[in-house]
Amino acid sequence: MEPYKIFISGYAKLPTGTTAEELYKVIALGIILDKNTGEILDADCSVVTSVAKEHVRELLVGKNLKNIEAIEEEFKNRYYGSVKKSLISSVRKCYTKYIQILENNDIEE
Numbered sequence: 110m111e112p113y114k115i116f117i118s119g120y121a122k123l124p125t126g127t128t129a130e131e132l133y134k135v136i137a138l139g140i141i142l143d144k145n146t147g148e149i150l151d152a153d154c155s156v157v158t159s160v161a162k163e164h165v166r167e168l169l170v171g172k173n174l175k176n177i178e179a180i181e182e183e184f185k186n187r188y189y190g191s192v193k194k195s196l197i198s199s200v201r202k203c204y205t206k207y208i209q210i211l212e213n214n215d216i217e218e
Contacts, residue, residue: 114141114142118138121196122195136196140169140203152169153166161190168183168187
């Protein structure tokens with residue numbers, strides 16, 4: 110594996126009454142990115158349907174985590190599932206961890 114590739118995860122509470130909440134309680138988002146550039150190389154999440162997982166992946170892969178506002182806008186404009194806010198929160202947590210890594214080369218959980 111290339112040393113510039115890192116894995117970051119973010120979690121958020123799911124809305125009550127959704128299928129995802131019944132199954133998972135929280136949403137998990139995992140991304141692999143280029144530590145040097147911030148480019149998202151791969152992504153996966155714990156939404157229920159495969160089509161939703163693929164759409165989330167398409168919204169993230171190729172984007173730059175340093176440009177969090179543009180990623181959030183993509184979700185606001187192109188994802189209309191009931192876990193939208195939870196996904197945006199998970200992405201934001203990944204962004205926060207990434208910034209900590211860049212600033213401190215460490216993460217506080």
